[in-house]
Amino acid sequence: MREEPAAISWTPDLSGSSGPIYLALAAAIQSDIQIGALNPGDRLPTHRALAATLGLDLTTVTRAYGEARRRGLIDAAVGRGTFVRDVGRGRRDAEVAPVEVDLSMNLPPLPAASDIPTLLSRTLATVLRRGDAAQMLNYHPSGGGADDRAAAVQWLTPLLGDLPPSRALVAAGGQAILTALLTTLAPAGSVILTEAFTYPGLRAVAAQLGLTLEGLPLDGQGLIPEALDAACARFSPTALYTIPTIQNPTTATMSPERRDAVATVARRHGLTVIEDDAYGMSPTVPPPPIATLIPELTWYIGTVSKSLLPALRVAYLVAPDERRATRMRAALRAVSQMAPPLSAAVVARWIRDGTAHRILDEIRREAAARQSLAAAVLPAGTFAAHPQGHHLWLSLPQGWSATAFATQARRFGLALVPDSAFAVAPATAPNPAVRLSLGAARDIDHLAPALERIASLMDEDADVPPEIV
Known part of the structure; x- marks a missing residue:
């Protein structure tokens, strides 16, 4: 099993920067690559970790990483993190990865601050201590x-x-x-x-x-x-x-x-x-x-x-x-x-x-954070979503079929669902589309590189070889 490098300790200097902070952060990535402070293959800090280090909003770091990706400076390795890109390697050299982030199952996200397994264990213990516990098993x-x-x-x-x-x-x-x-x-x-x-x-x-x-x-x-x-x-x-x-x-x-x-x-x-x-x-x-x-x-x-x-x-x-x-x-x-x-x-x-409503409120907040992340990473105007929903409906660029896009995403460790899985014949979408289930990712730090990879695929030509379509 491959052992991934630890994220490097990297704190960019944003002093004296003018304009939007996310652009300044993207420029710092570019500058540090040029002077050798960042090298190909370096694993960058997670969105959440860098936001905490710099005292920034998570969305600002997400937009900065997205901008750096659009400039060809970094790439997301699903399930592994965000890495400084080796521009000498083409995407055809990418290895076919196992499913690292399954965005195909539509489920509520586990709230970052909740320990639901512990809560569930305690509640089960309480239920089984009731006087009619034996009846529970019937x-x-x-x-x-x-x-x-x-x-x-x-x-x-x-x-x-x-x-x-x-x-x-x-x-x-x-x-x-x-x-x-x-x-x-x-x-x-x-x-x-x-x-x-x-x-x-x-x-x-x-x-x-x-x-x-x-x-x-x-x-x-x-x-x-x-x-x-x-x-x-x-x-x-x-x-x-x-x-x-x-x-x-x-x-x-x-x-x-x-x-x-x-x-x-x-x-x-x-x-x-x-x-x-x-x-x-x-x-x-x-x-x-x-x-x-x-x-x-x-x-x-x-x-x-x-x-x-x-x-x-x-x-x-x-x-x-x-x-x-x-x-x-x-x-x-x-x-x-x-x-x-x-x-x-x-x-x-x-x-x-009242526990159910407390969990529901936490899930709403987590879902909203994931939707904000998606809005920061994915191209504007390409998807439909509800601000507290668990999924989004992503329209694909011209040249892509939904099946080809999902197949290509699978090569990078992502599982998506193409529009054909939902279509009641003879339904056709105005554009080919895939469903992304944001709640399926373990947490935002796993979701962010997955979304970056999807955004990167949308920037690429739909030149998927016929044998993998």
Whole structure:
């Protein structure tokens, strides 16, 4: 296994500099290379470490490293750091690296200041010290027991308002809920409407159940109501599946006015709506779900996995009424039997004592820091994002296909997801695009060189050899 050199101790002299600090810092890198203070292969301090040394904002150092990269002075080695470039080596000499930073999985970032493993361990110990600990290790009711459903209602109250616990169900993740819903609501051959680019898990379930997906056009606010209206008249669909907040993958978020227009169309056609609000808790001020506008037509999915921690595998389903909740309980039993009892108990405890909201606030701050980093590194105007979202949708320069770009990124230790993974045929993006999941990186110091490498690839010609495309 290769042993990487330690980062050098380097403190640039910025005294007497005028103009933007990030340009002065980039100029200092260039100057120190010219005088031999920095040599090819030297590993520079991390963004965070140099910012602390110089008393600068992290974004300023990020912009400076980005500018130095654009000048051809430095390069990012994913998972290893930022190095002074040896201009005598071309990019064709780059070795194919194992995946060092997997930006393909969309998950909430671990907050830099939180010790969630320790917190999780303590909570599990507390749960297992309860008087009914033995029951924790047994089978639990499908759809969740009374305590878990009450916690679900408490968690969702900021979004949905007051709910009777009888309408809430607890399951082993959003994918289990989606499978149970489509198995119950949509006979084989049914048409399900969705956004033209959508969650790959929906595509997988639809293929398994023999359902036809029809992709609808989006704009910057997501689903277009007029297109939905026309599709309802043309296809007589069984349901609409939509992600109205920080849409996966495009990041579009419906405004309240757009949600009202979509709800009006659904009401006019009596259309069942499956509202996947996986990222609904991410914004500090979350928009009102469609379920608040047409509760009688909407099945609402809220997942803790995308809000707090994927390993918990707990998600909530709110049915239009108690009768349909009872029916769906049987479907969930057939799909996954029950939510993981220990995970559900941990989540319920965190919701009741306020821990869940404290973690959520820390995740929002970490997500915002990562989005700021991306904005500083990636070319302006090339991507769509939400300031507290966990991913972004990157449009590629002319000449690149999304598959070729993702393949080339893989040669440098990066895993990205091309637009084809989300496309509902015959969808095409205005430009080829890839999804970058910023939350997947271990921390900002691992994310920064990954983003620098992506920005560097965007500056290069799309001359990927056919055998690796």
